Amino acid sequence: MTRTADEERQRRLIRDYFGDDARIRLLRPAPTFGASLFVIDFDRGTRHYRTLGSFGVAFEKTLANWFGSALQVTEQSSMDLLYPAQLVFHYERLMSLAFALVDRPKSALLLGVGGAAMWRFLRAYIPECEPMLVDCDEVVVSIAKRWFYLNQPIVLDTAEGFLAGSAQKFDVVLVDLYNSGGPAEFNTGFWAQCFDALAPGGCLATNWADFASNRAVKPMAESQAELARSQGLDCFYVTRRGFRDNLIQYVPTGPGRQLQTLTEAHHRFAKERHLPNGGRGILEHCVVTPDFPIEFD
Numbered sequence: 001m002t003r004t005a006d007e008e009r010q011r012r013l014i015r016d017y018f019g020d021d022a023r024i025r026l027l028r029p030a031p032t033f034g035a036s037l038f039v040i041d042f043d044r045g046t047r048h049y050r051t052l053g054s055f056g057v058a059f060e061k062t063l064a065n066w067f068g069s070a071l072q073v074t075e076q077s078s079m080d081l082l083y084p085a086q087l088v089f090h091y092e093r094l095m096s097l098a099f100a101l102v103d104r105p106k107s108a109l110l111l112g113v114g115g116a117a118m119w120r121f122l123r124a125y126i127p128e129c130e131p132m133l134v135d136c137d138e139v140v141v142s143i144a145k146r147w148f149y150l151n152q153p154i155v156l157d158t159a160e161g162f163l164a165g166s167a168q169k170f171d172v173v174l175v176d177l178y179n180s181g182g183p184a185e186f187n188t189g190f191w192a193q194c195f196d197a198l199a200p201g202g203c204l205a206t207n208w209a210d211f212a213s214n215r216a217v218k219p220m221a222e223s224q225a226e227l228a229r230s231q232g233l234d235c236f237y238v239t240r241r242g243f244r245d246n247l248i249q250y251v252p253t254g255p256g257r258q259l260q261t262l263t264e265a266h267h268r269f270a271k272e273r274h275l276p277n278g279g280r281g282i283l284e285h286c287v288v289t290p291d292f293p294i295e296f297d
Helices: 005-018 061-066 090-100 117-125 138-147 159-165 188-196 217-230 259-273
Strands: 023-030 035-044 047-057 071-080 107-111 130-135 170-175 198-208 236-240 247-252 286-289
Touching: 005 023, 005 035, 005 047, 005 071, 023 138, 035 138, 047 138, 071 117, 090 117, 090 170, 090 198, 090 236, 090 247, 090 259, 107 117, 117 130, 159 188, 188 198, 188 217, 198 217, 217 247, 236 259, 259 286
Parallel strands: 107 130, 107 170, 170 198
Antiparallel strands: 023 035, 035 047, 047 071, 198 247, 236 247, 236 286
């Protein structure tokens, strides 16, 4: 089959990013996502990884224009092929701490499927927790089932649509919703839906990628924080120092679940769930703050 110029350019960008030895398993347009998605296998030393990636629009438009392209390769999710239940990305391990902030998590709502990393983690380390997966992109869902071992039914709907039509309560709600332009647009009404979906003592966690360069993130995160605090709930953020990684925002609702108890909850969670390496490194070199950690000029 003859490849188009766009596909050839995308394949070149993938190989420039991952190396010439990387094996492209899939390259497919995803209209709902707004860009092409790809699956690639590659090696790092003795470890073998499979990654779901995409082409997004660079937020630093001046740099993109200087180099003649606004496309950037983005790693959405990754899987260690030898240890598929382990969370590869640091932000995923931070997201998993939402389960540490709940006494006995029996149910979880995962808004955004990606490469099904959190689903595999739950199956292995919190098997009694029943996950509900929601995603609006048929291409993403089909990729997760074909290449990332996902084998449970998915609710094909928008997050807003699902929350509006469901009365079910969940111990943990994880928000990880993106398209080619960055995080989906969230308003106070959406956060209210998320809070309503939490069972007593539950926890909401939100993943913010590119938070230090995407100015749209801060007002959305602060609208969540303001709503939480108006309801008497604690809200805090965690990211690696240097602000080059993702930012995770937590709203735990259980008594005694505040910023000051995160380290203790992490240690208990790692011990009880026998996390890889005892959970070491999850909170190391991290900033934990009650406020959005950067200011924009």
